[in-house]
Amino acid sequence: MDDRRLREEITPEPVYRRRHAIMRAAGVVPMIAGAGLVGCGQEEVAGQAVVPTPGGEQAVVATPGYEEVLTPFESVTSYNNFYEFSTDKDGVAKLAQSFKTSPWTLSVGGLVEKPQTFTVEDLASMFMSERLVFRMRCVEGWSMVIPWQGFPISRILDKVIPNGEAKYLRFETVKRPDEMPGMRGFSPYAWPYVEGLTLDEARNPLATIATGLYEKPLLAQNGAPVRLVVPWKYGFKSIKSIVKIELVARQPTSLWMAAAPSEYGFFANVNPEVPHPRWTQATERRIGETRRRPTLYLNGYAAAVGSLYAGMDLNKNF
Amino acid sequence: MRRRRTVGQGSSLRAGTVSGIRHGGPTEVPRPLAVGADQSPADRLSNGGRRVRQPRWRAVVQVAVHAGAVVPLAMLIWDSLTGGLTANPIQALTARTGTAALVCLILSLAVTPFSGVGRQAWVVPWRRPLGLYAFFYASLHMATFVALDYGLDWYLIWDTVLEKRYIVAGSGAFVAMVPLALTSTRGWQRRLGTRWRKLHRLAYLAAILAVIHFLWLVKADIRQPVAYGVGVAALLALRLPGVRSRLRSW
Numbered sequence: 001m002d003d004r005r006l007r008e009e010i011t012p013e014p015v016y017r018r019r020h021a022i023m024r025a026a027g028v029v030p031m032i033a034g035a036g037l038v039g040c041g042q043e044e045v046a047g048q049a050v051v052p053t054p055g056g057e058q059a060v061v062a063t064p065g066y067e068e069v070l071t072p073f074e075s076v077t078s079y080n081n082f083y084e085f086s087t088d089k090d091g092v093a094k095l096a097q098s099f100k101t102s103p104w105t106l107s108v109g110g111l112v113e114k115p116q117t118f119t120v121e122d123l124a125s126m127f128m129s130e131r132l133v134f135r136m137r138c139v140e141g142w143s144m145v146i147p148w149q150g151f152p153i154s155r156i157l158d159k160v161i162p163n164g165e166a167k168y169l170r171f172e173t174v175k176r177p178d179e180m181p182g183m184r185g186f187s188p189y190a191w192p193y194v195e196g197l198t199l200d201e202a203r204n205p206l207a208t209i210a211t212g213l214y215e216k217p218l219l220a221q222n223g224a225p226v227r228l229v230v231p232w233k234y235g236f237k238s239i240k241s242i243v244k245i246e247l248v249a250r251q252p253t254s255l256w257m258a259a260a261p262s263e264y265g266f267f268a269n270v271n272p273e274v275p276h277p278r279w280t281q282a283t284e285r286r287i288g289e290t291r292r293r294p295t296l297y298l299n300g301y302a303a304a305v306g307s308l309y310a311g312m313d314l315n316k317n318f
Numbered sequence: 319m320r321r322r323r324t325v326g327q328g329s330s331l332r333a334g335t336v337s338g339i340r341h342g343g344p345t346e347v348p349r350p351l352a353v354g355a356d357q358s359p360a361d362r363l364s365n366g367g368r369r370v371r372q373p374r375w376r377a378v379v380q381v382a383v384h385a386g387a388v389v390p391l392a393m394l395i396w397d398s399l400t401g402g403l404t405a406n407p408i409q410a411l412t413a414r415t416g417t418a419a420l421v422c423l424i425l426s427l428a429v430t431p432f433s434g435v436g437r438q439a440w441v442v443p444w445r446r447p448l449g450l451y452a453f454f455y456a457s458l459h460m461a462t463f464v465a466l467d468y469g470l471d472w473y474l475i476w477d478t479v480l481e482k483r484y485i486v487a488g489s490g491a492f493v494a495m496v497p498l499a500l501t502s503t504r505g506w507q508r509r510l511g512t513r514w515r516k517l518h519r520l521a522y523l524a525a526i527l528a529v530i531h532f533l534w535l536v537k538a539d540i541r542q543p544v545a546y547g548v549g550v551a552a553l554l555a556l557r558l559p560g561v562r563s564r565l566r567s568w
Contacts, residue, residue, distance in 0.1 A: 074405070075405035078404070079404055089406070090405075090410075142409065188538055188539050278482065278483060278535070279478075279481060279484070280478055285408065285409070290466075291469055292467070292469070292471075
């Protein structure tokens with residue numbers, strides 16, 4: 001699967017619906033884009049399930065009511081897990097209004113040949129952003145489809161050149177208790193927020209550095225001005241408002257791993273077969289939909305990232 | 319004629335008891351009687367079967383508890399009409415009805431100790447409405463989970479229940495409340511006699527299971543469920559023999 005195919009734009013909504021209506025009128029039987037079908041002649045284009053139709057043509061099909069449409073901008077920007085501000089998902093946006101996203105620097109260093117510090121302007125001028133539409137699946141059991149603006153993090157890695165010892169990336173969020181109420185006072189979390197990826201995962205084209213959303217710069221509640229998007233993992237891996245990326249030799253301990261190690265592991269790959277210790281991960285609620293939908297292995301991106309985990313015991317490496 | 323002692327100021331009423339204390343002289347002057355679980359059928363008969371008109375302040379107290387308990391529902395309805403239920407309304411509905419149920423349950427459990435230790439007998443008529451509102455909100459909570467969240471998909475619900483242990487705890491809390499709601503009337507109190515009080519101890523089991531349910535469903539921040547747990551534990555401690563009388567005389 002080459003990079004260009006993966007980063008193709010999702011079909012704009014009006015075109016998608018028209019095409020889907022034609023398909024249904026033509027009597028094409030819709031198939032459920034669910035677990036178990038990945039690998040059975042099913043490919044993916046930027047997250048859309050594409051299956052061969054009886055006539056041999058490739059077309060986008062889905063069960064009626066299970067179409068994958070973009071989550072509305074209002075929902076994406078008003079329903080946020082950003083505990084640095086608040087644990088109330090609908091309270092984050094208001095509290096994040098006074099968050100300063102400029103000036104901002106992202107330092108990339110550690111076990112690299114050429115450590116560098118980028119400003120947001122540097123990122124915009126050095127790396128071309130594209131519209132990348134990905135599913136986002138929260139560990140809590142809800143999900144969205146979000147049109148990000150971003151580029152693969154591998155392009156940054158190409159600039160800094162990790163040396164032979166580097167095996168993992170360690171990410172760190174900004175720590176500003178004066179602007180982020182959730183960090184003040186008694187908080188059960190060991191701030192700042194930390195996340196990690198293996199070097200191989202970071203080199204995968206789907207591992208994205210995002211600076212925008214719906215063709216606008218990121219808002220504070222979505223992790224402005226620069227964040228990670230790893231769509232095949234649970235949402236908490238997609239760390240927001242990054243200030244530091246470090247190439248390290250040992251597996252970093254993320255904030256959630258430290259908070260509840262029996263429940264939140266390093267990999268946190270979306271997997272309906274691996275339940276959370278206290279709840280199942282077999283279904284999810286797509287924000288805006290009334291019926292639950294089945295959760296897909298690796299959030300439907302198995303074709304692109306599945307090989308990273310070949311032969312791994314995913315129950316142990318959760 | 320034996321008459322039950324009225325609920326006056328400063329009396330420590332033990333709800334559920336039927337024994338009466340002779341009050342006043344031989345004249346059959348109707349006394350202001352509390353309407354509610356503390357009124358025995360004997361009183362009604364002695365007044366010729368008519369409902370005794372309650373003092374106005376008693377009516378105000380009753381209206382107050384209903385007005386208060388209905389607030390979460392009113393807010394939910396308002397928010398659902400004005401888009402205030404977040405981008406995930408089913409989740410918001412579930413969380414808010416659950417919290418309302420837990421709060422009503424804990425308040426209803428607090429009535430008897432508060433009326434005794436705090437010497438505030440006027441709250442006693444609140445116990446039943448608060449308990450029933452707890453059951454009402456718990457039913458809304460269950461209905462949201464079963465019908466809205468899981469769309470009455472019984473296979474899916476069964477699988478989910480088996481995996482999600484916090485749902486087992488929550489279902490246990492709800493099931494414990496069902497007989498309490500069914501036997502909340504005065505008729506049932508009479509029919510069961512002393513067994514009624516023993517049955518209604520299930521309210522404590524429901525509260526404990528509800529707190530465990532809450533504790534098991536939060537991700538890492540256990541402050542809220544722990545706070546409720548402390549409240550329930552305190553109320554349980556007040557039920558220990560001797561604790562209340564000791565506090566009262568303190």
